Amino acid sequence: MDPTPLGRQALEIWLSGVDAVRSERLLQSAVRRKGDRIAICDEQFSLPDIGKIAVVGGGKAGAGMAAALENVLGQQLLDEKVTGWINVPADCVRPLHKIHLHAARPAGVNEPTAEGVAGANQILEIVEQLGPRDLCLVLISGGGSALLPAPVPEISLADKQDVTRFLMHAGATIHELNTVRKQLSRIKGGGLLRHCRAGRTISLLISDVIGDPLDIIASGPTVEDHSTAADAIAVLEKYAGSPPDVPQTVLDYLKQSETEKSPHAAALSPVTNHVIGNNRMAVAAAAARARELGYAVHDLGSDNAGEANECGIELANLCRSIRDDHQIVAPPVCVISGGEPVVHVVPTDKPRKGGRNQQLVLAALDVLWHDGLPRIAILSGGTDGEDGPTDAAGALADAGILEKAVENNLDPRSYLAINDSYTFFDACGGLIKTGPTHTNVMDLRVAVIS
Structure with a gap:
């Protein structure tokens, strides 16, 4: 050029605008450590009172957020208390001290993959093993919906890929796309929080959605889902989604879910969601x-x-x-x-x-x-x-x-x-x-x- x-x-x-929202800068403004205390946005924690610290999440900003968090926490604390797993694009992977960066999809391919499913399952396993004294930090950023695929058992990954491609090519908005994704996922729409057993969960989000709606950013892994299977069906009907473009298994699952109590209605663990960066x-x-x-x-x-x-x-x-x-x-x-x-x-x-x-x-x-x-x-x-x-x-x-x-x-x-x-x-x-x-x-x- x-x-x-x-x-x-x-x-x-343009570069000045991008530089102002680099994930390292945003994370370091949100999380600070002084001695045996850590401040996360407006909350203070005593490190001796915390058992384990789990750092999980996904998104295009995940690598920068995780690296900055490790710098803030320091090597001794990382060695003593921290475990972590973040799903990121393949070209963002780099070695960190304790937080594993997992290549959940190839660069430039904004679709769910088998590697992403494996990483999402690992994240769910990590949070399921936490206890009342533990702190779970969730790092969420744009692109998290595709990077954190965890289809419900009734839906295959291929089904999820097909419906995602259909809606993207049809020109669906991010709100519409994520409304459907949440209904087909074990981790979206508050799913991560339903699996989490930590005494305290804090989610730090970099928003890639107009208006910063918490339930739409990365399809809201730590946010209660107020949308329904009927809402997802309405999105598909708007774009005339039918077989073979939309798999019949997806339509059957959503129609069945309309008449059953949604698992998304289950009680969620205590959580605070903070948007630390936006457009x-x-x-x-x-x-x-x-x-x-x-x-x-x-x-x-x-x-x-x-x-x-x-x-x-x-x-x-x-x-x-x-x-x-x-x-x-x-x-x-x-x-x-x-x-x-x-x-x-x-x-x-x-x-x-x-x-x-x-x-x-x-x-x-x-x-x-x-x-x-x-x-x-x-x-x-x-x-x-x-x-x-x-x-x-x-x-x-x-x-x-x-x-x-x-x-x-x-x-x-x-x-x-x-x-x-x-x-x-x-x-x-x-x-x-x-x-x-x-x-x-x-x-x-x-x-x-x-």
């Missing part, structure tokens, strides 16, 4: 950096959803109106927003690759194609460093990237039509590649207008 000066500033602002923090940090660089900030908030193509078109039109008509505020302006759109994946026999951020930026570029993008740079990226099944976090469009696209005779509409945004930006140098960032607070968009 060789962006223009404007593009480089957009990237710098609002990333947007605020990005806005602060933009102001330092001399931009007026137009903050669109952190609750932006919608369809990626439509979001890209709206952002492009907003940037053009600010540049040309000085609407809202006169340039130089930085437009910042967070959230998570969806992509409607179209059927095609052609090879294609992409993600929602790349799709959004390509849709914006298409709007401004004949404009030439003077004085505008638009960037959208996943704060986790992943965008769909690709090795890119997202994409950047500026005047230089558009010029290279024209030189290579690239037609954005043909790539948009089959969700092949990665191929387009790979050819013109617009991909943003960070590798795993060890955090996940949805997506962050930055547009700068000079």
Whole structure:
């Protein structure tokens, strides 16, 4: 990537937002140790009064959270009291002192796997062996739903994979997807807490969901589930889910569960859930950096959803109106927003690759194609460093990237039509590649207008 000066500033602002929500930083702000006492958010614990400390969980930020927690606790305490297991993507695995990082899925493949099931079972075994004097710390972050698969006995892993793929390709929201996942799981929807025998459980969460709903983040392993099998059926009916796209075993299990008392209604152990990081923090940090660089900030908030193509078109039109008509505020302006759109994946026999951020930026570029993008740079990226099944976090469009696209005779509409945004930006140098960032607070968009 060789962006223009404007593009480089957009990237710098975006990276400032990501850096503010890195899991190590968030964890160290939430957990502190002084002598024989440990403070977890607003609670104080005497270490001599604690038996064992179990650290379990899953998510894309799990490796950074676990490493930071080990640093806070210290080697002696780790050796004396701590055991741990965190399910993470394969490219996040690294050796830690006592907390095991388990490769629960390959990098860039956001689906449940047999390895994830094995790790989730290990986590349930760990928490089942705790006692009244023990403390269970649960580290949860975005991506935890796919990283912590534990299908109910009536449902196979293949069934779970099929229904997950169907809903993702149909454009289901994260709320809808997790509503179904919770009903098919032994660990989601408070399942981890139902297995836990610790006297005290504290869950630290980095949110990747609009509004930070505790029951939706990683499908709520430590949160009572108020959704029902009927709610899950309604989601599948909304997207016309039926065999062979949705396995008959899934439909039969949900229909049977409608008439039976849900195991999710069982009493839960005492727990406190703390959200220690979210998209609002990333947007605020990005806005602060933009102001330092001399931009007026137009903050669109952190609750932006919608369809990626439509979001890209709206952002492009907003940037053009600010540049040309000085609407809202006169340039130089930085437009910042967070959230998570969806992509409607179209059927095609052609090879294609992409993600929602790349799709959004390509849709914006298409709007401004004949404009030439003077004085505008638009960037959208996943704060986790992943965008769909690709090795890119997202994409950047500026005047230089558009010029290279024209030189290579690239037609954005043909790539948009089959969700092949990665191929387009790979050819013109617009991909943003960070590798795993060890955090996940949805997506962050930055547009700068000079």
